[in-house]
Amino acid sequence: MPLGPPSSAIFLQNVAPGFTSTPGRTPTSVTVHPVALFSILDHYLRRNDAQDRVIGTLLGTRSENGEVEVRSAFAVLHSETAEQVAVDMEYHRTMYDLHHKVNPKEVIVGWYSTGSNLNTYSALIQNFYTQETAPHQAIHLAINTGVEEGQQAGVKAYVGSPVGVNPKPENCVFVPIPCELRFNDAERSGLDLLTSAPANPGSATFTNPASDLELLERSLQQLSDMLDRVLSYVQSVLAGEVKGDAAVGRYLMDALGPSTEDLEKGEFNSHLQDTLMVSYLANLVRSQAEVSSRLALVKAS
Amino acid sequence: MAATSMAAALAASLPAPQAAPTPSAPTYEAIPASMAKVIDIEAEIPITSVQLDAMVVSKIIKHAKEAPGSSAHGLLLGLDLDGTLEVSNSFPLPHHSNDEDDKSLKSVARYQGAMLRSLKEVQADDSVIGFYQGMTLGSFFNQTLVDTQAIHQEKLRHGGIVIVHDISQTARGNASFRAFRLTRAFLDAYKKSNFSSTSLIDHRLTFSTILEEVPLKIRTNALVSSFLSTLSEAAVPPAAATNPALATSSAAIPPSYSTLNLGLANTPRNLELIVEALDNYKTEEGNLAYLHRQIAREKAKADAYVAKRKEENASRVAAGLAPLPEEDVNRLFKIPPEPSRLESLLLLGRIDAYGKSLEETASTGLVKMYAAKGNTGN
Numbered sequence: 001m002p003l004g005p006p007s008s009a010i011f012l013q014n015v016a017p018g019f020t021s022t023p024g025r026t027p028t029s030v031t032v033h034p035v036a037l038f039s040i041l042d043h044y045l046r047r048n049d050a051q052d053r054v055i056g057t058l059l060g061t062r063s064e065n066g067e068v069e070v071r072s073a074f075a076v077l078h079s080e081t082a083e084q085v086a087v088d089m090e091y092h093r094t095m096y097d098l099h100h101k102v103n104p105k106e107v108i109v110g111w112y113s114t115g116s117n118l119n120t121y122s123a124l125i126q127n128f129y130t131q132e133t134a135p136h137q138a139i140h141l142a143i144n145t146g147v148e149e150g151q152q153a154g155v156k157a158y159v160g161s162p163v164g165v166n167p168k169p170e171n172c173v174f175v176p177i178p179c180e181l182r183f184n185d186a187e188r189s190g191l192d193l194l195t196s197a198p199a200n201p202g203s204a205t206f207t208n209p210a211s212d213l214e215l216l217e218r219s220l221q222q223l224s225d226m227l228d229r230v231l232s233y234v235q236s237v238l239a240g241e242v243k244g245d246a247a248v249g250r251y252l253m254d255a256l257g258p259s260t261e262d263l264e265k266g267e268f269n270s271h272l273q274d275t276l277m278v279s280y281l282a283n284l285v286r287s288q289a290e291v292s293s294r295l296a297l298v299k300a301s
Numbered sequence: 302m303a304a305t306s307m308a309a310a311l312a313a314s315l316p317a318p319q320a321a322p323t324p325s326a327p328t329y330e331a332i333p334a335s336m337a338k339v340i341d342i343e344a345e346i347p348i349t350s351v352q353l354d355a356m357v358v359s360k361i362i363k364h365a366k367e368a369p370g371s372s373a374h375g376l377l378l379g380l381d382l383d384g385t386l387e388v389s390n391s392f393p394l395p396h397h398s399n400d401e402d403d404k405s406l407k408s409v410a411r412y413q414g415a416m417l418r419s420l421k422e423v424q425a426d427d428s429v430i431g432f433y434q435g436m437t438l439g440s441f442f443n444q445t446l447v448d449t450q451a452i453h454q455e456k457l458r459h460g461g462i463v464i465v466h467d468i469s470q471t472a473r474g475n476a477s478f479r480a481f482r483l484t485r486a487f488l489d490a491y492k493k494s495n496f497s498s499t500s501l502i503d504h505r506l507t508f509s510t511i512l513e514e515v516p517l518k519i520r521t522n523a524l525v526s527s528f529l530s531t532l533s534e535a536a537v538p539p540a541a542a543t544n545p546a547l548a549t550s551s552a553a554i555p556p557s558y559s560t561l562n563l564g565l566a567n568t569p570r571n572l573e574l575i576v577e578a579l580d581n582y583k584t585e586e587g588n589l590a591y592l593h594r595q596i597a598r599e600k601a602k603a604d605a606y607v608a609k610r611k612e613e614n615a616s617r618v619a620a621g622l623a624p625l626p627e628e629d630v631n632r633l634f635k636i637p638p639e640p641s642r643l644e645s646l647l648l649l650g651r652i653d654a655y656g657k658s659l660e661e662t663a664s665t666g667l668v669k670m671y672a673a674k675g676n677t678g679n
Binding site: 039 | 655662
């Protein structure tokens with residue numbers, strides 16, 4: 001799942017074989033969890049008016065093949081003027097220690113900033129963070145919030161590498177590396193919850209958590225719509241209006257082909273009976289608990 | 302959980318009572334009526350609903366997933382505004398395995414204080430308004446939750462709420478968050494620490510009246526929702542309307558149909574938990590019955606003694622002697638106090654919750670199976 005407008009950039013990487021577990025190698029790709037993304041956006045919303053962009057630390061894990069997984073993020077105080085940039089290191093240390101207590105597996109993997117301009121200050125901050133993540137390299141995530149005109153919302157990831165004849169801390173080249181969004185099942189359903197409301201652009205959207213049955217109804221409805229679309233397409237092909245695509249036709253045949261005739265025999269029916277029994281049992285248990293609690297209220301006279 | 306240091310930490314982190322808004326002169330002006338709803342100093346407007354921010358949702362889900370077992374819990378931060386409690390941030394609390402250890406309680410309090418201070422510096426809200434708890438398969442009735450919530454409800458402005466998140470249901474595809482607070486009746490009984498049968502009857506307490514649910518909404522602010530919609534919209538090429546074969550979905554977040562999976566994944570575990578809870582309940586009931594029998598025995602002995610005394614006195618008066626003093630029965634026969642029925646109440650609540658989640662899985666399973674069966678044309 002790409003995070004951002006599609007670009008034609010080719011990612012140049014140094015992936016020599018046998019390069020696996022040496023520390024200090026360049027990360028090859030970045031995956032971001034939605035929690036980190038939301039925290040960053042929230043921080044951006046809360047910034048002072050004077051600040052143009054905000055920065056913070058990224059926490060996560062590294063895997064052996066160079067993939068970096070960003071699991072959470074927290075904001076760091078910083079101030080940026082025309083002459084100098086200052087980052088509150090004390091604050092960064094404190095927050096990292098606090099986070100580490102809850103989740104010992106997460107380590108500092110890099111830093112983020114909103115706004116996509118990479119200037120000297122970025123290089124300096126990158127240098128600071130590389131010292132923090134030594135011996136591994138720090139990654140930099142540039143989040144474009146899409147607030148300004150002409151810039152599309154997206155996330156880009158970079159790794160710094162020194163440039164120039166005499167490498168100085170304030171010069172470095174930011175090499176882009178691929179970055180994508182990843183979530184597991186639990187986060188997936190959370191995201192569904194957040195995106196399921198009919199979007200009312202320009203204002204906050206409200207959603208109400210629904211029950212299991214309502215959710216099932218919604219996915220069945222979507223499925224039914226999809227089936228309608230497929231049906232109309234097939235009918236138009238049969239009527240000769242549209243030239244059928246052979247690949248699509250074969251795929252449809254594979255998907256809809258297997259019939260459920262032989263489900264009658266075998267375990268399907270017994271499973272159905274089991275489900276019915278479980279449902280009855282659950283109801284029984286609940287009514288029993290209710291009766292028991294009411295009995296406790298009856299005073300023995 | 303001992304109440305002392307936690308309460309102290311909570312008191313230390315309470316928002317300081319605001320003075321009435323003064324321009325420059327130190328005179329107190331009355332709050333204009335239009336602002337009365339926003340600046341609610343005395344916490345007069347009761348909370349009618351809870352609003353969760355999108356970030357809080359994802360943070361709670363992440364923490365609940367990563368915590369070992371079902372011990373994920375943390376604090377909620379936010380503000381109340383015009384009857385709606387807005388939760389804008391949350392942070393997880395480190396898991397302390399030994400609840401009785403004083404040192405671990407102090408370290409939790411320190412952690413909390415440090416976190417609140419740090420968050421304040423980046424202009425995040427820093428007033429604690431409740432806590433959240435992760436649980437599996439519906440079992441959130443336990444002693445610690447009740448204790449913590451009772452403490453919160455007394456200390457915090459508006460009484461805190463507890464947000465309960467069901468991990469197993471989320472794994473199935475339905476992210477569930479529910480907000481609760483303790484009812485009036487239960488709080489009264491809890492303050493007196495009196496859960497005997499008479500007190501239960503007085504307050505009409507059943508397991509379903511311990512907690513009352515507060516309606517919950519989830520809010521995504523404009524920035525996040527625009528970001529998400531940019532990621533999840535399917536980039537449909539214009540030719541797709543005529544020829545659906547060309548339409549491809551390149552969304553970053555494609556729709557998932559995991560709810561359509563057949564098969565009841567959690568049922569065996571759920572049934573095990575129900576059986577376990579029923580066993581516990583039976584033991585508890587057995588204990589209660591034993592204690593009641595003891596009480597009845599002692600009472601019978603005391604009554605017999607008093608009756609004997611009366612008889613003796615009557616006979617002595619009839620014989621013309623001075624009656625013997627009637628000693629205080631309570632000093633002779635120690636009647637044990639009425640046992641607390643709180644534990645059995647909580648167990649019943651847990652059984653009911655397990656049954657409810659079992660019922661939900663079974664009902665969706667039934668619907669799906671009949672739908673699959675209907676495919677054969679029966």
